[in-house]
Amino acid sequence: MRAPRVPTGLGVLAASLLLGAAPAFGQGVPVDLELVLAVDVSRSMDLDEQELQRRGYLEAITAPEVVQAIRAGAHGRIAVTYIEWAGPGYQQVVVPWRLIEDRQTAEAFAAELAEAPISRERWTSIFSGLRFAAGLFAESPYRGLRRVIDVSGDGSNNTGAPVEPVRDWVLEQDFVVNGLPIMLKEANPGFGSIKELDVYYEDCVIGGPGSFVISVRSSDQFAPVIRHKIALEIAGRTPGLLPAAVERREKRIDCLIGERLRMQWLDRRSRNLRSRDRRGELRLLRGPRPARWRPAAGGGTGCRSYRATSPVVRRRTRRRTGCANSGTNTGR
Secondary structure, three states, rough: OOOOOOOOHHHHHHHHHOOOOOOOOOOEEEEEEEEEEEEEOOOOOHHHHHHHHHHHHHHHHHHHHHHHHHHHHOOOOOOEEEEEOOOOOOEEEEEEEEEEEOOOHHHHHHHHHHHHOOOOOOOHHHHHHHHHHHHHHHHHOEEEEEEEEEEEEEEOOOOOHHHHHHHHHHHHHHOOOEEEEEOOOOOOHHHHOOOOHHHHHHHHHHHHOOOOOOOOOOHHHHHHHHHHHHHHHHOOOOOOOOOOOOOOOOOOOOHHHHHHHHHHOOOOOOOHHHHHHHHHHHHHHHOOOOOOEEEOOOOOOOOOOOOOOOHHHHHHHHHHHHHOOOOOOOOO
16 A cells, blocks of 8 residues: 655646546535545446446445444535546536435335446546546535545556646646546556556556545456445445555556557558558559469360369450350350
């Protein structure tokens, strides 16, 4: 577990140029927590895995320990919204801001989520997902003592702008970003997935006081891990104690690794396409492959027997030899 990341001035400046001014927050219904559940729906996850993920959130939000954690807060209520994200062009609010204060309101939220279809889109832009999630706090009719973005995903940022500037900008707004890396499959570098996704989330995605990462490593862990994570976020606790004075460690992973792997994959794909195109051009220059001609077994005199692979060649051969009959000439 690593210490929370403090935003750097350079990252905040870069993000401010990309994102514009910070969102303004007005008055609203006081709650203990405003929570954005930001869920990756990129096609790197199979549909059955996405269904397990959705079911995990449905079970978690209505779990007795989660409802108990909500009731134990100073106000006894929280505000939650559920969004899906993928590439730079896809971010969608599935369930808008809803107040949850007891089991009945938790079940109403789960029922609304269960009715929504699961989307599947291309690429992974954590940058776009974080930027979209942060903007939702300005639209919230609630005023939370804490504002948390819970990001889940199965890959690194591989398209759009880099993730670090927007992460630093989000932290500058006093939001907290927690991570739920989904590590069910072996890493496939061809499509930008990485082996140490949990380390990537710790070094490049999460941040803020008490931020933490909990990984999902098997399908049967979805529901209990999500339930445990949401309960911790509601209670404002972390899986382990993180002393505030702990010095931030050096990065253990390149935060642009996803972008680099995607470019390598695109380069390989481009080379393969160019190679196929070159072979096609050579075929055009050389013309059609000459047909094979072989005497038929037992052929007699006169029209010579032959077999050719091309109908055009067969017709031309018949004209040259004077054999007018179709098919294989058997000469007599």
